[in-house]
Amino acid sequence: MIVGNGEVPDGAADLINAADLVIRFNDCRSVGAGGSRTDIVAVCNTGRPGKGMLSSALWTMNPAVIAARAIWCVRDPQKFRDMRGALAVSHPELDDFCDDYTGGFAAFAAETGKDHFTIGRDVHEALDVALAAYDPASYVVPSSGMVAIAHVLAAEEFRDGDICLAGFGHQGWEWHPFAAERRFVDDHVARGRLSRIDSLFATAERPLLHCTSEVTR
Template sequence: MTRRIAIVGNGSVPEGLAATIDSADTVIRFNLCRSAGPGGVRTDIVAVCNTGRPALEMLAGGQWKASGSVRQAREIWCVRAPETFAALRGPLARSHPDLDDFCDDYTAGFAAFCEATGRSLKIVPAAAHRALDVSLAAFDPTLYVVPSSGLVTIAHVLESVAAAGDRVCIAGFGHEGWQWHPFAAERRWVEAHIAAGRLERLDG
């Protein structure tokens, strides 16, 4: 059967989409799930940055673990393959010394949380990140460190999760934020996939 997969970023979600998002077969949110509310409440999967300060913040206290979105999620996805970020540590120490904790890996903490709460853990494979770097090159990215977790998740769903005929929809992606993500190229990548009929942007 055809499924509808909604991937909801932490950016602004247009009014009137909550019911549309909640009616999807699968809803994926990110990190602190700031999209919950205006972007509906259903959450099946929480995709997390499992390295650096965002991971430490989520695991260090009880707020993330006790949030309504995380409590209802059946899966946690770690979007940063540990081997990819271990390999980045040396080059980043030379090129971006201020990102000294960016590659600190907390995958084990998310694995322990999933084991203790009966959730599934998925690690997006390093090959997905490599393939995305290759495809982003066609859109003239400026110098960047890594693609955003949102784009890694979208690409992974398109290539490895969605079956033929499934509708993959996105909302809450403004393609702006941290300076070391290639957001201009990411926007062009997304629009190219929309034009090709592989992706749909929910616009209210």
């Protein structure tokens, strides 16, 4: 179960908590109506979001973050270093966008007994190629949620899993390609590779993610 920070349907909490594995994002605003189980917290480890989380006790002491077994960093540090020059020209207002805080998240994970994993640039770049098929407007990077979804779709350990999404409204920051991301997800739902939680209320007995409970990346 991959739970974004958007709205979830009434009654979704029990279905989410029953999943074999629950991935949440950043400050885990989905906790509450979106259940409480948290196995992995996927974070934007660059720019202001990364800096803000590491410097805030509201994040480090967040019960969902404390409960998680692993921290995933969704931004490949070298990829973002390579982007810095071009962004300085195209989006000079994003002067701190590529600042990297991966080391801080790795240290936090080590100090708190969690696994740490960084999603590689190959996932980001393959996702850019896939999104191009949906004619996105000009954008800077895919959203953190979309990068995590792309990683789960590509990773061998999830290949036989039933992957369900909740809390993805596909809207937010203007420089993410949300319309293309929605179409990408909808196509994978149509192929049976993903599902949205709304469709599971009629089949609540179905396991939501078949994978070993040891998976943390």
